[in-house]
């Protein structure tokens with residue numbers, strides 16, 4: 311056996327933030343933040359094959375459609391594909407009046423100039439400049455001390471100030487990111503931001519966007535929230551800054567960090583649809599938005615047709631949205647396991663009988679319909695499923711509402727098939743096994759040709775039937791207090807089939823007048839066997855006759 315090495319030799323725990331009076335744990339998110347999609351920039355730069363103009367245009371149109379008002383459209387100085395796409399948006403007048411496009415640049419003169427040029431003529435836009443500020447980057451990437459790093463930020467801010475003056479027809483906004491904020495000393499991040507603000511002179515009416523990235527997620531999300539609260543409390547002239555969050559998902563908590571960051575006082579969230587982006591991705595905007603929605607807070611983004619969104623995102627990114635991805639994954643509203651299916655089925659029934667709008671269905675934190683999904687896939691059947699699951703599928707697929715005890719009876723048949731096949735059972739598989747188990751297909755020993763009923767003088771009923779028996783027609787009759795007992799008497803007297811009826815149920819299989827009816831009988835034979843019979847017919851009484859013949863076929 312190999313021993314795992316002691317990780318404390320190689321890795322260090324992230325230090326706590328000294329914030330004794332932290333307020334964020336008591337806060338809640340009560341309104342939508344400003345959202346920025348960086349799908350076309352951070353998302354795009356992480357793709358195996360970055361998007362070309364056609365895919366970028368399609369993605370841009372999707373982002374506008376779902377309601378994004380701030381969209382980072384690219385990194386114009388990266389090359390002609392990026393630059394031309396952005397120019398195409400501007401020249402083609404594809405940017406709606408109420409949408410702000412944003413471009414990213416390193417803090418270098420030529421790159422900043424190219425970025426402004428790419429947007430020349432646009433009505434309003436954001437230029438986003440970044441430089442990394444944390445010790446590892448200072449030492450390893452730049453080989454610079456704090457003052458020199460601050461100097462990169464100041465230099466970029468001055469170039470931006472000058473460029474803004476050269477394009478007066480555009481209303482410009484500036485975003486500054488102290489990249490690697492979450493692994494930097496807080497006071498140094500504030501120092502860099504303050505220095506940039508000093509040059510650009512933002513006001514509460516025309517604020518700067520200060521974006522505080524967890525460029526590489528390195529700690530639990532509460533630490534990020536502490537960092538945001540600390541930053542908000544200690545930034546001079548906080549009123550002239552929009553505080554933006556940009557989390558990555560290296561530890562799998564990018565969404566949580568963004569949510570806690572909002573509680574800690576931030577105004578804006580950057581991310582990508584379904585969390586695309588560098589390495590493990592950016593914060594998923596769909597998840598943060600829909601999390602908000604399930605708390606009764608409108609995210610002001612529209613994911614009510616999530617499958618359309620997924621289709622475009624998968625096409626543009628050439629990456630699949632994982633089956634378990636919150637809100638969007640193919641399996642996230644599906645229960646295979648018996649106890650979940652049982653609870654969901656009961657939840658839907660309770661929801662229907664309560665008949666109010668409040669959503670309260672066990673195991674479904676959101677109504678799939680709010681994302682444009684139907685209820686068909688909510689319950690799927692395999693060997694982990696229970697009777698509630700098969701009953702749900704057969705009800706959705708065939709309109710049959712099996713009585714409770716019959717569900718248990720049918721369950722054995724389905725379970726056996728699931729074990730035999732070792733795969734998910736489709737609705738068709740379940741219907742096949744149902745027809746076989748309850749003898750709905752010909753040929754059977756007994757089958758109904760015709761029947762009639764008469765009332766005798768003493769009030770009893772006389773059933774008169776033409777029954778096919780092993781292919782030959784036979785006329786038989788029997789008397790009873792009601793239809794069922796008269797058929798039971800007929801089966802006994804005519805064919806010697808003895809059935810003791812324990813339970814009977816019937817229902818219409820639809821709401822219109824042409825709907826068929828289904829009847830179910832539970833019978834016990836003299837040797838103690840429990841048999842269920844099923845009958846389906848346009849006429850409810852004929853459905854009952856068929857149900858008893860179905861039982862007789864099992865008993866015979």
Ligand SMILES: CC(=O)SCCNC(=O)CCNC(=O)[C@H](O)C(C)(C)COP(=O)(O)OP(=O)(O)OC[C@H]1O[C@@H](n2cnc3c(N)ncnc32)[C@H](O)[C@@H]1OP(=O)(O)O
Nearest residue numbers: 355385387388389416417418440441442451452462489525
């Ligand atoms: C965290 C993020 O997501 S940041 C965004 C990252 N996205 C991208 O890089 C995608 C687009 N990038 C590109 O196409 C290219 O990087 C370009 C065209 C912009 C620049 O390419 P190059 O000129 O070859 O430079 P390169 O990207 O390798 O940058 C390295 C140099 O820039 C410096 N640099 C890196 N970041 C910054 C910055 N934010 N501000 C100023 N200088 C920077 C580095 O220190 C290094 O300088 P050195 O050559 O003196 O050592």
Ligand SMILES: CC(C)C(=O)C(=O)O
Nearest residue numbers: 440487489490523525
């Ligand atoms: C450029 C910045 C905002 C970035 O993408 C990051 O730090 O992750």
Ligand SMILES: [Mg+2]
Nearest residue numbers: 352525556588
């Ligand atoms: Mg990023």
